[in-house]
Each structure stands twice: as C-alpha cells, then as structure tokens.
Amino acid sequence: MFPYxxxxxxxxxxRNYIIGDAFARYKKMQGFTVLNPxxxxxxxxxxxxxxxxxxxxxxxxxxxNIEGMKRxxxxxxxxxxxxxxxxxxxxxxxxxNQWFFLQFYKRGLAYRADAIANWCPGCQTVLANEQVIDxxxxxxxxxxxxxxxTQWFFKITAYAEQLLKDxxxxxxxxxxxxxxxYNWIGRSEGVEINFGLEGSQKKLRVFTTRPDTVFxxxxxxxxxxxxxxxxxxxxxxxxxxxAEMGAFVQRVLQQGEIARGAATVEKEGFFTGRYAxxxxxxxxxPIYIANYVLMEYGTGAIMGVPAHDARDxxxxxxxxxxxxxxxxxSVLPQALRDxxxxxxxxxxxxxxxxPYEGEGRLINSGExxxxxxxxxxxxxxxxxxxxGLGCFAVKYKLRDWLISRQRYWxxxxxxxxxxxxxxxxxxxxxxxxxxxxVPFIGKKGLAEIxxxxxxxxxxxxxxAKRDTDTMDTFVDSSWYFLRFISPHDDTRPxxxxxxxxxxxxxxxxxxxxxxxxxxxxxxFFTKALRDMGLVNFDEPFARLFTQxxxxxxxxxxxxxxxxxxxxxxxGTKCPHCGQxxxxxxxxxxxxxxxxxxxxxxxxxxxxxxxxxxxxxxxPPEKDIEWTDEGVRGSFRFLNRVWNLVLSHARKLTxxxxxxxxxxxxxxxxxxxxxxxxIKSVTEDIEGFHFNTAVSAIMELTNxxxxxxxxxxxxxxxxxxxxxxxxxxxxxxxFTPFICExxxxxxxxxxxxxxxxxxxxxxxxxxAAEREIVxxxxxxxxxxxxxxxxxxxxxxxxxxxxxxxxxxxxxxxKIVKVIVVPGRLVNVVVKE
RNA sequence: GCCGGGGUGGCGGAAUCGGCAGACGCGACGGACUUAAAAUCCGUUGGAGGCUCAAACCCUCCGUGCGGGUUCGAGUCCCGCCCUCGGCACCA
Numbered sequence: 001m002f003p004y005x006x007x008x009x010x011x012x013x014x015r016n017y018i019i020g021d022a023f024a025r026y027k028k029m030q031g032f033t034v035l036n037p038x039x040x041x042x043x044x045x046x047x048x049x050x051x052x053x054x055x056x057x058x059x060x061x062x063x064x065n066i067e068g069m070k071r072x073x074x075x076x077x078x079x080x081x082x083x084x085x086x087x088x089x090x091x092x093x094x095x096x097n098q099w100f101f102l103q104f105y106k107r108g109l110a111y112r113a114d115a116i117a118n119w120c121p122g123c124q125t126v127l128a129n130e131q132v133i134d135x136x137x138x139x140x141x142x143x144x145x146x147x148x149x150t151q152w153f154f155k156i157t158a159y160a161e162q163l164l165k166d167x168x169x170x171x172x173x174x175x176x177x178x179x180x181x182y183n184w185i186g187r188s189e190g191v192e193i194n195f196g197l198e199g200s201q202k203k204l205r206v207f208t209t210r211p212d213t214v215f216x217x218x219x220x221x222x223x224x225x226x227x228x229x230x231x232x233x234x235x236x237x238x239x240x241x242x243a244e245m246g247a248f249v250q251r252v253l254q255q256g257e258i259a260r261g262a263a264t265v266e267k268e269g270f271f272t273g274r275y276a277x278x279x280x281x282x283x284x285x286p287i288y289i290a291n292y293v294l295m296e297y298g299t300g301a302i303m304g305v306p307a308h309d310a311r312d313x314x315x316x317x318x319x320x321x322x323x324x325x326x327x328x329x330s331v332l333p334q335a336l337r338d339x340x341x342x343x344x345x346x347x348x349x350x351x352x353x354x355p356y357e358g359e360g361r362l363i364n365s366g367e368x369x370x371x372x373x374x375x376x377x378x379x380x381x382x383x384x385x386x387x388g389l390g391c392f393a394v395k396y397k398l399r400d401w402l403i404s405r406q407r408y409w410x411x412x413x414x415x416x417x418x419x420x421x422x423x424x425x426x427x428x429x430x431x432x433x434x435x436x437x438v439p440f441i442g443k444k445g446l447a448e449i450x451x452x453x454x455x456x457x458x459x460x461x462x463x464a465k466r467d468t469d470t471m472d473t474f475v476d477s478s479w480y481f482l483r484f485i486s487p488h489d490d491t492r493p494x495x496x497x498x499x500x501x502x503x504x505x506x507x508x509x510x511x512x513x514x515x516x517x518x519x520x521x522x523x524f525f526t527k528a529l530r531d532m533g534l535v536n537f538d539e540p541f542a543r544l545f546t547q548x549x550x551x552x553x554x555x556x557x558x559x560x561x562x563x564x565x566x567x568x569x570x571g572t573k574c575p576h577c578g579q580x581x582x583x584x585x586x587x588x589x590x591x592x593x594x595x596x597x598x599x600x601x602x603x604x605x606x607x608x609x610x611x612x613x614x615x616x617x618x619p620p621e622k623d624i625e626w627t628d629e630g631v632r633g634s635f636r637f638l639n640r641v642w643n644l645v646l647s648h649a650r651k652l653t654x655x656x657x658x659x660x661x662x663x664x665x666x667x668x669x670x671x672x673x674x675x676x677x678i679k680s681v682t683e684d685i686e687g688f689h690f691n692t693a694v695s696a697i698m699e700l701t702n703x704x705x706x707x708x709x710x711x712x713x714x715x716x717x718x719x720x721x722x723x724x725x726x727x728x729x730x731x732x733x734f735t736p737f738i739c740e741x742x743x744x745x746x747x748x749x750x751x752x753x754x755x756x757x758x759x760x761x762x763x764x765x766x767a768a769e770r771e772i773v774x775x776x777x778x779x780x781x782x783x784x785x786x787x788x789x790x791x792x793x794x795x796x797x798x799x800x801x802x803x804x805x806x807x808x809x810x811x812x813k814i815v816k817v818i819v820v821p822g823r824l825v826n827v828v829v830k831e
Numbered sequence: 832g833c834c835g836g837g838g839u840g841g842c843g844g845a846a847u848c849g850g851c852a853g854a855c856g857c858g859a860c861g862g863a864c865u866u867a868a869a870a871u872c873c874g875u876u877g878g879a880g881g882c883u884c885a886a887a888c889c890c891u892c893c894g895u896g897c898g899g900g901u902u903c904g905a906g907u908c909c910c911g912c913c914c915u916c917g918g919c920a921c922c923a
Contacts (some may be wrong), residue, residue, distance in 0.1 A: 042860055176917075179835050183919050208923060265923075292921045302923045310832090311921050403857080517919080611864050617858070618843055623916090629844075629857050637856080641869090692845070696854035703853090739878055762841090779906035780851050818903055828903045 001510035002039045002086075002480060004473075005065035006046050009072045010595035011610060011626060012550035012588035018614045019547055019690065020509045021078045025733035026685050029757040035502060036079060037484040039086035040066050043094070044473045045123055045139055048440075051409075057440040057600035058409040062089060072598060075738050076609050079753070084487045088476035092485065094411040096493035097475050100525075101414055109155045109528055110403075112423065116225070116296070117402055119147040124445075125406045126151060128183075129399045130471060138517075149827030151404040152413055152469060156524045160185055160384050160396040160712065161689045162538075163523055168759055172543035174621070177515045184516050186397025191381045193390040195220060198284065201685045204276050207298035207395055207607045210308065211384070212376035216326035217283075217680045218316065219304040221269060221274045221290035226300045229289060232272045245270055251292045267292050267315045268457050279389040281366060289391065290315065298395055306355065313355035325372060329360040360442070401521065406445050408435070409472030418457035418464040427458050429589040433466070438558045446470065477518055478525040481505055481540060482788040493534075500536045501714055508541040510548070519544070533588065545688050548623040550614075554582040554594035557558075560591040585625055608735035609635040615690035615734055615777070637698060638738055641731065642778070644705055645724050658718040660764070666707070667716050668768060674723050675764035683758070689816070721746070726758045773824040774801045781808060792821040801825035 001015070013574040024036040040062075048056035052611045054061065066087065073080065086093055098123055104110035122142030128151060130139040135234050138489040156163075164185045167178045180219075190209035197204055204220060222228055229249055236242040248270040255265075269288040276285045292311055303311035306316030306323040316323055384390030402414065414426035426433055436452040445453050447469035457464035479493070485502050486495040519541070526540040555563040557574035564580060572581045588595045601610045613634035618624040663671060677700040684693035704723055708715055724746055732739035734753045770791040774782040782805050792797045797819050805827065812829040820826050 124894085161838090161899095174836095176835055183834065186919085206923080210923080255897075262905065265921080292923095294922065298923045299923095309923070311923080314921095361879085376921090395922080616843095621899055622844095623835095624843070627857075633856055643871095691843090692855080695845075698855055768922085771851090775904075778850090778902090783833090783851080816903070818850095820850060824904095826850080828905055 001508065001512065002041050002477070003069065004044060004046070004453055005062055005069055007065055007068075008588070009069060009598060010588050010590075011598050011614070012552075013599060013612065014076060014598055015547050015550055015614050015620070016509055016511065017073065017076060017078050019074070019545070019620055019688070020507075021735040022611070022615060022690060023507060023509070023685065023688075025753060025755065028753060029733070029755060031756065035084075035484070035772055036081060037071070037084040037086075037487075038078075039084075039480060039484070040069075040088065040475060041477050041480070042087045042089035043470075043476055044064065044563060045125075045407060045409070048407060048409045049295055049441050058454075059089065075602055075607055076598065076611065083797045084484050085581075086480060087481050087489050087493075088411075088473070091432045091434050092490065093480075094476065096483070097411040097471055098426070098431050098433060099428060099493060100475075100479065100529075102428060102431075103532055105415075105425055106156060107528075107532070109157065109158065110152060112150060112152050113154070113400065114148060114150050115604075116146050116266070117149045117151055117573055118144045119149070120144055123407075126402060128402045128474070130401075130520070132801040137504065137692065149506070151402050152467075153400040153402050153414075154524070156401045156521075157396060157398055159524050159527050160187070160398050161394075162527055163398075163520065166523070166527075169539060170541075170544070172545065172706065173541075174512075174546050177512065177519065177544065177546060179392065180515045181520055184398065184520065188395050190393060190395065191377075191384065191390050192299065192393040193279065193384060195279060195285070195303070198277060199276040202228075204287070204301055206301045206303045207393060207612065210377075211303065211390075212365075212368075212372075212373045213308045213326055213358075213372075214278070214280050214363060215362075215368070216305040216307050216324045217278055217285055217303045218324055218543070218791070220285055220287045220304060220310075221293045221304050221312075221315070222301040223293040223295040224252045224289055224291070225295035226289075226293075228287075228301075232274055236273070241273065244274065249289060252289075255291065256439065260552055265291070267318060268815075269315060269319060271319070278383065281386075281571075286321075288315075288319070292675065293697050296399065297336045297397065308355055308357055310355050310357060324352060324364065325354060326362060326364050327356060327358075327360040328360050328363045329356040335374065346608055354696070357805050360649070381572060398588040401524070404469040404473055405472055406447070406468075407470055408440070409447050410473060411475065412446065413467040413471060414454075414641040415467040416455060416457060416464045417467060418460060418462060420462055420816055421457055421459045424459050426466070430458075440522040473519060474521050478521040479529070479687045482535070491788040496534055502538055503535065504537050504542045507543045508547065509545045509547065515546070536757040543656065545621070547620050548618075549587040550626050551585045552588050552594040552596060552626045555583055556579050556592075557820075562591070564593045582821075586618070587623070588626070601631060605631060605635045606638075606737065608738045609715045612638060612694065612735050616694040618691055620688055620690055637701070638735060641701055641727070642738060642742070644701065644708070645742050646745060648708060648720060648724070649747075650719040653722070653747060655717040655721045658722050659680040663716070663719070665768065666710075667719055670703060670707050670719060670723060672767055673700055674726060678726060678758045679765065682760075685733070695733065697727065700727060700730075705709040728752070729755055729758050736819065770822060772797060772822075773825055774802070774805055775810065775826040776805065777828055778826060781805060793822060794819045797821065797825050801827065 020036070021718055024034050026036045026248040042062050047062045050061045052057040064123065068175050088094060102108055120137040120140065120142050121128050122137055124719055127137060129142060132144050136143055142475055164182065164187055167182060170178060188209050191208055191211040192207050193211065193214065194203040198438050199750050206220070233242055233246055236245065252268065267290065269290040269410045272289060274287045277283070278285055292315070293300065304312040304315065304321070304322060306312045313323065315321070332453050359390050362368050362373070362376050365376070368380060369380060370419055381390070385392065412435060414431060414433045416424045416426060432744045435444070436449050438451070439450060453466040453468050455464055455466050456462065472689035482494045482499050482503065485498045488755065490494060522540045527538060528536065529535045530538060554567060555565060555568050555572065557563055557579055559579060560574055563574060566582065567575045571581055574581055575577065586592050586594060598610060609631060613631045615805045616634055617630055660671060666712050677696050680696045684690065684696065703726065708720060728739045728742045728746065729752065736752070740752050768788055769785050770788055772784050772791065773780050773788055774784060784800060786797070786800065798817050801819070815828040815830050817825065817827050
C-alpha cells in the first residue's frame, strides 16, 4: 500500500516495505516480470495541521516528507520503479478523481443529500462512517458529533450485495479481514411489515428479522427522528402532552448518537397516545417514541416483541407492557429430531426463560400456531406479501460513503452551484479544477477563498459558486493502483488495455488497519469502474497480506508523560522527578516516544541487519516487540555468513566439476541440507513465512560452518563453492547489500538480482540412511538407522524393530505392530 | 452480547496428513582467548527423579491454558470450559 507522507519513518513502518521488497526480489529472481511501484497518498489533514503550525503551505510540508521517505527507501534498499511514482496532490493525478466523480454523478453513484453526518470538531470537517472508531475521529480522536448537513455521497450501498458476495472469491485474503468486511456490510434478511395507523390512511412500516414473532407484538417504537414524530406533535391537541412529547424528543436527540448508541444506556420511551394496527390479527398496539430505535437502520421503527427480544423485554418491563410468548423454545426444532438428537438431548427441554430469542415452535399465533420459526418466517412473509401488507426485504448496516470534507488540502469537488440552473457539473474539458495557489490561510478551507469559488455557470453563463468541499482522501487511494500502469497518461485515468493485462494486483501488502476503509472503498471503485466498462475484473487485489505492527517498550511518568527510552536510567525511574515509570508495550508511535529510527540501526549495524531482523523477529502477520538483543542477533548471524564465505572465497577458484555421484557420506549430508534448505526457503517465502525461511538459512550456515571446520584439509571445494553460491542467492532477497558483495567475491560479475532463484533436486532431499523411531505403546523406547531403500518397506522395518527391542518386550504379549514407513514402528504390547 | 484470531521453555517462536514437542534466534550459565573488558569461539540450558564418589553417558516419570473423549499414538481431531487480543455492537 502506498503511504501517507506523514513525516519521519520508524522501523515499524519498515516492516511493510521490507516484506514487500523481499517478496518482489524473490519473484524477480524466479523470472517473473515484477512491477513494484510506489507513490504517495499526499493529500490530507496532517499536512494542513503541520502547515498551520509551521506557517507554511501544506504542499511544502508534504513534498519535504516525500523526499525524506524516498531517501529512507533507498537506505533500506527497497527496489521501486520510480519512473512510475505518483503523488495524489498533483493536478495530473487528482484531475482523474474529479473525472471519476463526474462519471459517478452521471450514473447516480455520486449524489448530494441531507444527512445526519459525523462531524469532527477537532478536524473541523465531516467524516465517513468508516472513519469513526468507537465514536471518535479516526485521525485526531476527538469525540464525533452528529450534525444535519448537506453533503456529497458515493452510493457504495448499491454494491452492498456484490461487496459481500465477492468476499468468497477472495481466497487469498486473510480470514479476519474478510470477516471484518462481512460484519461491516452487515446483511440481514427479514420482512418489512406495514402496520396500520389508527385514524389515518398512513402506514407505519417496520423491518424485522423475526416475522415469526409478529403475534407477540405488544408495542411499537419509533426513533425520535422518525417523520411521524412531527406529525404526531402537530396533531396533538392537548398542549401539555404536546410539550412533554417535544421535550422528550429534544432530550433524546441531545443525548447524541454516540451516547445513545451505547448498549448500556437505559431504555427510555414516551407513549404518543397513538395506536398502530397489527395487520396479521387486527390488534390495536400503542406507539412509543424510544431512544433505542435508530433512524439510520431499517425503517427507523420497530415492532416490540418483549417475549422474544431482550431490548423489547427491558422496555416492556419498564413501561408495564404485556409480555406475550408466541415461541415455544422447549420444543426442539424438527431438524434435531431428524438427526436423532431428540432422545440424546433428553427430549423436550425445560422451557427457557423469557426473553427467549432462539427459534422454536409457534404458539398463540392464530393459523400459524404449530409451525417452526423457520416455516413461519416464510409463511408469514408470504401471507403479508400476498395481501400487500408487507414484503421480504434485505437490509445492510453499510451506509453510503460520505466524501465531502470542509478542508483545503484535497481534491476540489468539480461541481458548480447556480441560482438559476441548480447544481451543474464542471464540463470534463475544464478539468482539473485546481486548488487555488494562494498562501495557505489556515483552518478555513476553500469556502474562504473567493477567487476559487467565484465562477460562472457552465450552462447559463451567469454568476455561480463552485462547490467548496474537497474529497475524502480515501477517494485518492481507491484507484491509485490502476494509475501505476500508465502514470503519465494525460488523456485518461489509465490505459484500460494495459490495466486489464496487469491487474488485479497479484500481491498486496498492508496493515490490518485498512481492513475496512481503504480495502472496502477500493473494492467498490473497482466494481463501479467495471460497470462503466473501464476494467474487466471484479476485485482489485487477488492476494492480500496484512503485516502486524512492531511494538516497543514505552515509559510513562505520571508527571512528565512519555519518556524516551534513552533517557531512562536507574531501572524505571523518571529522569526528571525520580518517580516510578509505568512501562508497557505499545505500537511504535511518535506520541508515545517509543520509536526506533531506522537511520540509527543502519548507522550501527547496516540496512541488511534491520531487514533481516524485521523478517526474522516473528511471524510477519503478528504484532511483535522490537528488541535491541534481537537486532544484535541478526547482526551476528550476518557476520558469521560474511566470515564463513570470505574465509574460503579466495580458495574457491578453479574448483572443478561438481560430481554428486562421488560424494562421501559427509558430503552427501551437506548436499542434502543444501537442497532441503532451497526447498523450505522457497516454500516459506511463497507462504510469507519469512521467519522460518531465515531460520532455515541459519541452519544451512551452521551446517556449512561445521563442515568446513571439521576437516579443513579435506573439504570438497566444488561442493563448498556450490553451497556458498546458493546460500548467498537464498539470502539475497532478505539482505541484498551483503549478498551482492559476497556474490562478487565469489567470483561472479552480474548483479545478484539478475540471477535465477535456486531450485532443488528432489533426489538430493533424502539421506542414504534414515533413523526410524521404535515405540512401545506409543512411547519412544529406541531408534534404529536403516538404509533409505528399506525405510519404506513395512515388513522389513517391523522385522528389524522387533529384533532390536526383543529384550524389552520379552514376556509381554504383542497385540499389534504399527509401521509408518520412513518414520516409526510402534509395538503395542499387553502386560 | 455476536464474530474472528490466539494461549507451547526465562523470552520471540518451530513442529507436513495425527507420528521423536521445543527447530532457529534471544537471554542466562560455564569455559577458551585477553593484563582486563568488549568482540569472537566452544559447551550447557523445559521440570522432577534415578544411575554415579563425581561427571559424561544412560534410564524413568511429568510437561503444549483447564476438564473430558477418540486413537496404537494428540500441541494437532471431537465435546465442555477458562483466559487473552482484535473487530462489531440497542442493527430490530
């Protein structure tokens, strides 16, 4: 994933690039044509905030950071194709954001609407649903407020079903990321039911996933924002009641969505004095306004079934409403009976306590009594549908993507507001609508820059005003991977023919924090572009790998806050006041002062050490602690490799032919280890198990060290030369600098990245002799060494094993013998 | 509450399809080199017990969060729990 140029990189950032680089180098050596580009997600709020602080322009801050990061990439030895670099803050790039916006607008995928939006007071802008984490702003952590505003949206909900269904196609995505998206989209199947309104022709429409409980409805509850609320208020003749109802609604609305959203908030309601009519049985049902009903989901109104819903139960108890059981949970579903589990589970269970939210058999439900929940779901749905009283429906939690931002440093939305013609798109020929090149004026946005927003209407040529919102920066990153294919094309966003050839991305590497935001938006964009005929694939990223974060100890003083580790002396005392520090492991971050600078590591140990340690420290998908001891361990290993190879490199010229047929037993062992290592390193890289790939190379190094030191006079030079060459090749995607140098010293002239990745000889994997474990009753009691030819011979293995352990068995009766060829013989005996 | 990941030495972690638990690395301890230290190199390193004057070697038992089960054999499979991390959460 391409980064936001937020400033100085630390070793935790390095993990993403190092993993990607090792994999790209490996694939390149395997002979693939590898496109490994990099760019910068260069618009965004931090640039504005930094600019305000430093009295500069966001552009200067951004460009300086980009240059710093590119230097860092070079230090790390990351191989990118810089000819394809893209920066989203350049008009050459964001022009196409605007172009896509216009295409979306034409297709109804971009629209402007009134909505209750998430407003971040810290960032002074609205946010998308996905950018609100636990009720707080994803960027600045301020509590998010709700405001009713007119904003631009992308209609991502039009793709809810596809985004959900196509998750199945993503075989090579981590399960947890798919699950997160699955939950986020949040599909539920149910029935919409139109309840009648007493004294009105209107209907009160509710959504329920439990139509089987419709005979248990004893109240209705509507959200305070529900349109009927105003109507009820207006129609209320009793002025005191009207005032009370109004006050209740006001109070709940002011609780704020976040406070109201918490499941722990006590349920409150207000009886409107009005009644609904249950269409299934004509019953008269009181209508309440309730704080726990959300306007954004379903229809903003629910049917209350206290006996079979915990929330409704709580509400009914508080307001003394009838709790009418309509599902008998003591009757096991037919399925259980069919599976024969009826008896084994003890027949009819004791009736579960109310509220009972499970399935069961319907009771007190008119003509539907006796059906199972599952049957009733369908039958009641059909019953209502046939009479025009309701219909089957699917609902999603996914909301449309709010893309308007009231900020300067982003892509201007290419729309013009004309008093006569309304909202008019900027003609495509006039793109890009450039950000005004003015001295940066601070936390104000485009609405403060008349020279930007004063314009003329493209239709009537009269005076008009540009839209002053900019786009969410996630728009920029939703299609950048397509731009890499033809980054300099100024006639179109990308070359569709080439894009269809290169994409989807074969391997994508990024942090799990993008599981919902970026990865969902990019999937939406890809599907929208596919429907526009611009690409011919459904999903942008075929394989996804999400690396874990790197953590480091952080020290916190109750008085002086975060203390840099280098300042901490005398155990864990604060250097300023001597108080005991709180020590904990956290993700590296500037604010906690627990980052490690790659430059410091590189200055002391070299980039290869950082790369190797990053890959070796643990499974790359896991969060893991950075330790100085670990870094030194990797450094020591590289020194051992360096010394091993160099102490022999000069003697390894003119080594002659390698003849594996004439190997001694010792040489065969080396040969076998070499080929086993090639095999496991190759397989480990394919599976992103870099930690075990490195340990395999360490084992090979240990074996080679032993071999050359055992009998220095008798080493097989051709074998050692071959082993060293391969050792260096295997290590080179991880530690390219040292390997390049060793490669030359081994007498080669071409760059190591141009070499072919080693392949193993299956013949060489097996030793001439194999050790077979002998077990008695499953416990290892002895072992034997047999020639490879007979290690697969069951009868012979059994014969030899029994002969060898005869004395241990003697009196005991042999019940049976289990032979696993090539592995073990297990003798089962009875006393 | 729902969904998902995970619990293995002092630490990070290995362990194909159910087949020698603890690879590799860190740390620790002992030794070599050194006036000394660092660096480097060699050795030991899950626990308990036995054998032994002592050690090596060897042997026995226990041991992968807890309790059951399947199996000749379980870190791995099944059932029931506990803990932990992450996501969602009054979503009808």
